[in-house]
Amino acid sequence: MPTISLALGERSYDIHVENGALDRTGEFAYRAGLDGKIAVITDSCVAPLYAERVMKSLESAGFMPSLHVVNAGEASKNMLQAQELCSELVRAGLDRTGCIAALGGGVVGDLAGFIASIYYRGIPFMQIPTTVVAQVDSSVGGKTAVNIPEGKNLVGAFHQPSVVVIDPTTLVTLDRRTLAEGLAEAVKHAAIKDASMLHELKGLGPELSIGFSLNTIARLPDLISRNVAIKARIVENDELETLDIRALLNFGHTIGHGIEAAVPYGTILHGEAVALGMRAALFLSERKAGLSSSDANKILRTLQALELPLVLPDGIDTATVLQKTASDKKFRAGTIRFVLLSKAGEAGISTKITREDMAEAIEELRRPLD
Numbered sequence: 233m234p235t236i237s238l239a240l241g242e243r244s245y246d247i248h249v250e251n252g253a254l255d256r257t258g259e260f261a262y263r264a265g266l267d268g269k270i271a272v273i274t275d276s277c278v279a280p281l282y283a284e285r286v287m288k289s290l291e292s293a294g295f296m297p298s299l300h301v302v303n304a305g306e307a308s309k310n311m312l313q314a315q316e317l318c319s320e321l322v323r324a325g326l327d328r329t330g331c332i333a334a335l336g337g338g339v340v341g342d343l344a345g346f347i348a349s350i351y352y353r354g355i356p357f358m359q360i361p362t363t364v365v366a367q368v369d370s371s372v373g374g375k376t377a378v379n380i381p382e383g384k385n386l387v388g389a390f391h392q393p394s395v396v397v398i399d400p401t402t403l404v405t406l407d408r409r410t411l412a413e414g415l416a417e418a419v420k421h422a423a424i425k426d427a428s429m430l431h432e433l434k435g436l437g438p439e440l441s442i443g444f445s446l447n448t449i450a451r452l453p454d455l456i457s458r459n460v461a462i463k464a465r466i467v468e469n470d471e472l473e474t475l476d477i478r479a480l481l482n483f484g485h486t487i488g489h490g491i492e493a494a495v496p497y498g499t500i501l502h503g504e505a506v507a508l509g510m511r512a513a514l515f516l517s518e519r520k521a522g523l524s525s526s527d528a529n530k531i532l533r534t535l536q537a538l539e540l541p542l543v544l545p546d547g548i549d550t551a552t553v554l555q556k557t558a559s560d561k562k563f564r565a566g567t568i569r570f571v572l573l574s575k576a577g578e579a580g581i582s583t584k585i586t587r588e589d590m591a592e593a594i595e596e597l598r599r600p601l602d
């Protein structure tokens with residue numbers, strides 16, 4: 233089964249992708265050099281499903297785990313929750329020799345990773361992702377953050393995990409909506425780096441409402457590994473997003489994050505907002521970066537097959553979305569570095585996209601797709 237290594241000098245780590253890997257958590261943590269007390273942070277939905285197996289595996293490998301549960305959902309990714317968890321960890325006796333395990337989706341991963349980056353000025357952590365978003369994207373690369381009312385992920389740190397343990401079989405307990413929103417991030421990887429993945433992703437559409445077939449479950453480690461490898465190679469070359477390489481992973485996110493933050497957090501799921509943001513970015517790519525309409529359609533049809541939202545819900549006004557995009561971390565001296573596609577599988581950064589261009593692209597999202 234695949235193990236992908238992410239090479240970042242002394243911050244290098246392995247990403248294990250294996251059906252059943254959850255029961256080897258302790259072994260993988262030990263092999264990564266983790267030791268002693270480990271605070272397993274998870275959410276109220278994941279805890280009853282998977283915490284026991286993880287705790288058991290950690291105990292068998294000689295760890296002393298404690299369990300810490302937050303409410304499921306995007307609303308938990310905030311400063312107050314981070315502070316409450318820090319207090320809980322102090323009370324549980326976790327000191328500088330301890331470490332953290334993030335068991336859950338991207339919310340738990342970003343929140344627990346952020347805590348690991350600041351707790352006692354930083355302790356090691358591991359990622360045990362259980363959603364598609366987290367397995368194909370958020371558990372890898374070391375971006376950790378919480379949201380504030382002004383925008384998504386505006387308070388955070390780069391803090392790489394010591395190891396990532398991905399068990400694709402955990403995805404079988406996800407509902408259709410959460411599966412689909414996660415696949416939006418895989419479509420993003422296909423759109424920026426590997427258009428050959430689009431066909432396979434589109435084929436998953438019919439399985440979303442009936443559940444993954446055994447054949448698909450058997451193929452998941454390979455599909456997840458391809459996504460992880462795309463992200464790992466990008467992160468290796470631009471860990472801190474300073475070279476216009478890592479920013480490509482933000483395709484669909486400028487307007488996507490604006491939409492996600494324009495309504496109460498959790499109303500529109502992250503991947504759903506990214507799907508809408510990708511439609512807007514495809515519109516701009518056709519006009520400003522020479523993307524052919526057939527390539528744009530290939531990506532749109534994939535998102536459509538996954539039943540992702542491509543039309544802006546009523547009640548979200550363009551000015552609010554634009555205002556939320558103003559805090560995007562890709563702004564430099566007032567200029568947005570906008571990710572556009574020149575071809576399916578080829579992305580670049582444009583500094584030519586204006587506020588008016590973005591407003592036009594957001595308006596386009598009100599038009600039904602044929």
Ligand SMILES: NC(=O)c1ccc[n+]([C@@H]2O[C@H](COP(=O)([O-])OP(=O)(O)OC[C@H]3O[C@@H](n4cnc5c(N)ncnc54)[C@H](O)[C@@H]3O)[C@@H](O)[C@H]2O)c1
Nearest residue numbers: 277304305337338339340362363365370375402405406502
């Ligand atoms: N750091 C990064 O690089 C990065 C990348 C992409 C997304 N993100 C962040 O990730 C977050 C979205 O992540 P998400 O979509 O995983 O959301 P999430 O963590 O809220 O998970 C979605 C829902 O699925 C439930 N769940 C998790 N695993 C489950 C399982 N196996 N079975 C049943 N239910 C399960 C959760 O309890 C939650 O209710 C956003 O905050 C986004 O900003 C970060």
Ligand SMILES: O=C(O)C(=O)C[C@@H](O)[C@H](O)[C@H](O)COP(=O)(O)O
Nearest residue numbers: 369373375384385478481482485561
């Ligand atoms: O890892 C990255 O880099 C990404 O851009 C991955 C995105 O899918 C993810 O949503 C990320 O958190 C967005 O980054 P941000 O810097 O815009 O918060």
Ligand SMILES: [Zn+2]
Nearest residue numbers: 417485502506
């Ligand atoms: Zn994302």
